[in-house]
Amino acid sequence: MASSITSSSYFVAIAMVLVQLSYGGSNILIKISFDKGLNQIVLVVYRHIIAMLLLGPFAYVLERKQRSSLSFSVLVKIFVLALIGTTVQLNVFYVGLHYTSATVASALNNALPSLTFLMAFLLGMEKVKMSSNRSRAKVLGTLLCIVGSLVFTFWKGHYLFKSLTKRPLINISSHIEENWVKGSGLMLIGYMGWSVALILQAMILKVYPAPLSINTLICFFVLLQNSVLAVLFGRDPNLWKLEWNVQLLTNVYCGVVNSAIVYYVQTWCISKKGPVFAAMFSPLQVVIVGIFSAVAFAERFHVGSMVGAVLVIVGLYCVVWGKKMDSLIDEDTEDDKEKLGNEKTVEISCQK
Template sequence: MESSSSTISSYSVAIAMILVQFAYGGSNILIKVSFDKGLNQIVLVVYRHVIAILLLGPFAFVLERKQRSLLSFSLMAKIFVLALIGTTIQLHVFYIGLHYTSATVASALNNALPSFTFLMAFLLRMEKVRISSARSRAKVAGTFLCIAGSLVFTFWKGHYLFKSFTERPLININAPHVKENWIKGCGLILVGYTGWSVSLIQQAMILKVYPAPLSINTLICFFVLLQNFVLAMFYGRDPSIWKVDWNINLVTIFYCGVVNSAIVYYIQSWCISKKGPVFAAMFSPLQVVIVGIFSAVAFAERFHLGSMVGSVLVIVGLYCVVWGKKMDTLVDENTDVDEKLELGSSEKVVEISCQK
């Protein structure tokens, strides 16, 4: 029964992380379009986290009353740093990079997240790797397959071009031309993803001592607001930028606030608490596939042979990682059972000797 429940848990976490990547892929497209339409990034960060606090706060207060304990100054400082590195700095650096590139490129560079997170977790001894073990080899191979698949999807076109899903774009957006700088944009996005990797590791550490993901994410959003109010005093003093009309910009703000900053933040924290930061990061390469498929349907972009090959590599890589983590869980559970049986047998021996 325990093994079957752990299997269900593994698959439920995997499905949750796939949904998270769909959410992030959609936000990348919306944010890129909104920035081209003139939305200020500080305005986006502030408004989306106001919405998140209004949504997460009541649930955290009601559902986690028994889980919460008094926050020490040390723990509050760690959550503040988590908000600074993993959200404020990460979002602003990522957004600046997105100005110079495209949503597809930003999603493709997301394939660096698993390798960064895996390396940090390994160095901090949060992830066990034994080359002699099949499950460890599966995790390592899956990591490289995901990265390779994303790179192939993005950079190798191939000569064969598949027919588009639609003859005409379903979505036509006339945005002003924005000067692109591929190298600068990619560099900034990679810096942002590095901060995200650090935040995944840091969040896993905090959840071990304070297992209340709703409350933690509410505090993160609160600290992000404070940090961005300070930034707004220098870079957002023009009152006109805070006025948002009923257009794609408003849709982006509500989408990022409700889906990304509220729902996705919580789901990601839950997945990290269940399977660790590396498992959560492994699903990030799916973004480039999701954004690519959406672009083919909505914008009538045509798939190349490299896109198909890259998609297959990503799927195979994810399967290897999921299988490796599943076997880790089963081994840990069997080890716990064996330890309990040994402890029980030793107690019986002691009891018999005492009776004698």
């Protein structure tokens, strides 16, 4: 029994490593494609067409019995979720990626759990009692993540060490001037949108527990919303042409891997080990992308970037620990209630 539990843990750990590799790979591919001329609106549209075509049949077949009737209010909530969590979030994030690098995107990703906790607290969904260690850890972690993100964004300092290669293995000649402050700020705004989306998604799942169908509808609404943006900002037909190059690979990769496969692998991991276990692997993405960027792009790291990244990662683990303690206490409370209920049942039976 113990060996089967251990092997299961190994499988989940390997799956989460692959998830972080997938996210890191997409950040690198997207950065290269943008600098080769790929339009961000085109990427958002194509990746969600692919994802919708992949997810739609599975949603129809697998969730036929568990889907409840789709009310107008739920439909509006999914539309807002698609608008904030995908259309706005991705477009703002992609603009930020134009100005920075894949390493920055992966590092700031670690601020997501703390930003989500902060949003949930402001909406009254998270309770904070400063008398408990777990609440203090969550608050401290959130503050560290915010400070770390600001340090990462606004303080460069001198270069910490030279790049690992004299010349980049992959040459990128960006048509947009690099601006880490603007890029990092836009990415943080994008991650805030993602945090709001995570909270909205949790609320929608309570009344419409069909994640496949929700994701398919999100893809549909994203296509509608970005079609409007395409009319305004992407009217050049040449932007929409796909050839056998890195741009096509990026569209297919993001649609198949990110928007379809990785979503369900991560959901499976969370169902097996919980969200806390999944969140623990987030810093791995920084390491993967950082090493690749140092070798492939001859990227050099600043003191401020490293200090900010460390603060964000420490803050992440503080929040994760606090949430873990919350879940353990909730489990103990449920066990106590169940035990009390069983004792009352036995007592009533004895009286009879």
